[in-house]
Amino acid sequence: MRLHTKLMLGISVLIIIMGTIIEFTFKNIMETNLKHEIGTKALSVARTIANMPDIQSAFRTDHPSSLIQPVAEKIRKQVGAEFIVVGNRNEIRYSHPNPNRIGQKMVGGDNGRVFKGESVISESTGTLGPSLRGKAPIITGGKVIGVVSVGYLQTDIQKQVSKLQQKIFVATLFILVGSLIAAILISLNIKRAIFGLEPREIAWMYQEKHAILESIHEGIIAVDTAGRITVVNETAHSILDVPNDILLRGKKIEAVLENTQLYDVVRSGQAEYDQEILINGDVYLANRIPIFNKKSEVIGAVASFRNKSELANLLKELSHIKAYAEGLRAQTHEYSNRLYTLLGLIQLGSYKEAIDFISKEVDVAQGFIQFLMKEIPDPIIAGFILGKVSLASELKISLSIDRGSSFKDVPAEINRDRLVTIIGNLVNNAFEAVRESQNEEKRVSLFLTDLGKELIIEVEDNGVGMDGEIQNQILKPGFSTKKTSSNSGIGLSLAQKAINELGGYLTFTSTKGEGTIFTVAIPKRRAC
Known part of the structure; x- marks a missing residue:
């Protein structure tokens, strides 16, 4: 399999995996946040109802449900809750969306902490099905006399989560498609940048170039447009009197060789031949040639040095x-x-x-x-x-x-x-x-x-x-x-x-x- 194909497939698979992970993570985060938001809302409504004087005074009448039911239903419709149930100390309902269940015992078994004076958010299954509830105690004279339970069905929450998940899926799908297109473009660009060569071919060419450079009796130094050394052979190390174990690649040319004219060649794009240069007290003949890319733009310059005494x-x-x-x-x-x-x-x-x-x-x-x-x-x-x-x-x-x-x-x-x-x-x-x-x-x-x-x-x-x-x-x-x-x-x-x-x-x-x-x-x- 060729390099650009490997890159395209590799990047595509990586993007798909990352997209799946991101979608799953966002789904969980959104579901958790939504439940927290709804639970907090339910608890806030429950506390508000528990603190209403009309609700508290209704507990002292002979027929509390007749006063509590209308108030609870009105508030339930306003806040969009599935149910608002008010019960006494014995968990007998004074309100319910289904009037036939008023007077029956509350279902769910999650009122223990409420009767101790705590407000809680819980998940339980009642007569309407699994729900997320906010529960608050009704306290009068320092005593818990009842409980308010405001609930939202889990099915309704899941519907909202599904809507958010669809939006996340669509957004993720767009990201995946865009990323796949980007992967193809990156792969093709890399292919053009390396002239369609395979890694093994590039490695062979590198070894071949290195062998050629070291076999040349002349010193060879190449720089980029910023004047940083990109290529230097052992002969150049010897001419510059710099040990081979000292890395010159990446250094500025003027820090290694003073009075160099490689910058002039980069700026002008004109080659210079047989120019004399003094290096460590010896006279060398230098040839300087610009390096062009496919667009005929100068991307650097290369210089060769040969001791004039040999000539x-x-x-x-x-x-x-x-x-x-x-x-x-x-x-x-x-x-x-x-x-x-x-x-x-x-x-x-x-x-x-x-x-x-x-x-x-x-x-x-x-x-x-x-x-x-x-x-x-x-x-x-x-x-x-x-x-x-x-x-x-x-x-x-x-x-x-x-x-x-x-x-x-x-x-x-x-x-x-x-x-x-x-x-x-x-x-x-x-x-x-x-x-x-x-x-x-x-x-x-x-x-x-x-x-x-x-x-x-x-x-x-x-x-x-x-x-x-x-x-x-x-x-x-x-x-x-x-x-x-x-x-x-x-x-x-x-x-x-x-x-x-x-x-x-x-x-x-x-x-x-x-x-x-x-x-x-x-x-x-x-x-x-």
């Missing part, structure tokens, strides 16, 4: 591959041009010039390669620099390696990838600077030395240079003077991060319109 490592690897690819492409292009030149000389019959051209190219290439192999024996660094030289040639940039460079004494514990990151990003930055300049000769020079206790890397260019304002911001993550590149603003940041990891430092001098010199110093031995 930086990925970018570093990609930049290495890109640099190698660009170097090979540049060399291919450059050698194609030289081959065309050589082909032209041969076709013109200038064989001597062709031989001289080949000898010159071989000497230059071998000389530069031999210099690199001798002074920079590390194949990773040397190969990277060779690729940059080829790239510079294609870009029409003069990249020179200072002949006084030497990088032989590079300790094995210093990470080569970080050195390549530093050199590559500084050289790339210099390439960009000279390409933006108006100088006809675009020069970049690289100097490496391992003399002393530090490794020195120096990159100089004759590019556009920087003014004071730019110099104050150039090392900030994401800052760039280039407005068109989507990947700008991270090169120097990656270089700075690699320098910090190696325990070094970076300095630079720059003159607007003349160029820039970046100098990096890395200790060969880290202090313990």
Whole structure:
């Protein structure tokens, strides 16, 4: 049986049971109240008659019934009682609705307490049938001389109860019908709210969602429109430095993560991608996406966080591959041009010039390669620099390696990838600077030395240079003077991060319109 059917039947049965209980309870309450009301009324009438002087004086006459009967019958008709019986101490009737029973003994056996001076309400069976009675003693001179009994038949009371019960039944029936309709509507609404899913399907989806969230390497946090956290995974706990046993769900997002922009996403309904945010001293890239319901209304937002250093490592690897690819492409292009030149000389019959051209190219290439192999024996660094030289040639940039460079004494514990990151990003930055300049000769020079206790890397260019304002911001993550590149603003940041990891430092001098010199110093031995 499906969930909405169970809900409808369950609610319907519960409402029917409750309606039955309510009807039975109201019936009993109304019957009890009605009997109490009629009994109190009967007792009040009985006391009134018992205290009437005409009734009391009639007891001293020879024929009391002749005086009492007319008065009792008149009052009985006025109050709607079934009977009003006045009797003497011996329970002989002086009045009765049926005149033939006057002078006979009273029936019911409930006058004992009355003759002791008490007024009572009782239920008993008399000559007219079961009745509810109010009885009061007639007292003269401190003595009980008679009794007044005012009664209403139980059948009449039951008729009144039946009328009230019918009204209660009709009202209860309306309530039951309305409740059944409400139960159907509630069931259908719940069905729509849970997209027609069954409890087992919801449980499976919850477990599946939990497993997916925990398998994601990024931190995930979702909030509702009030900014309360609704979802948070273990990675987010780790990023926020909050133990997993501390419940974050239900807390306000600003109490957990300051300077969050999830509220902006909830208000605007616009997604934000790759936005930097500082969490516990580390830079993270955040993606924030609004959550919509079926009516396209924003009901919350979800944010994912990924440490920027992880992306930086990925970018570093990609930049290495890109640099190698660009170097090979540049060399291919450059050698194609030289081959065309050589082909032209041969076709013109200038064989001597062709031989001289080949000898010159071989000497230059071998000389530069031999210099690199001798002074920079590390194949990773040397190969990277060779690729940059080829790239510079294609870009029409003069990249020179200072002949006084030497990088032989590079300790094995210093990470080569970080050195390549530093050199590559500084050289790339210099390439960009000279390409933006108006100088006809675009020069970049690289100097490496391992003399002393530090490794020195120096990159100089004759590019556009920087003014004071730019110099104050150039090392900030994401800052760039280039407005068109989507990947700008991270090169120097990656270089700075690699320098910090190696325990070094970076300095630079720059003159607007003349160029820039970046100098990096890395200790060969880290202090313990």
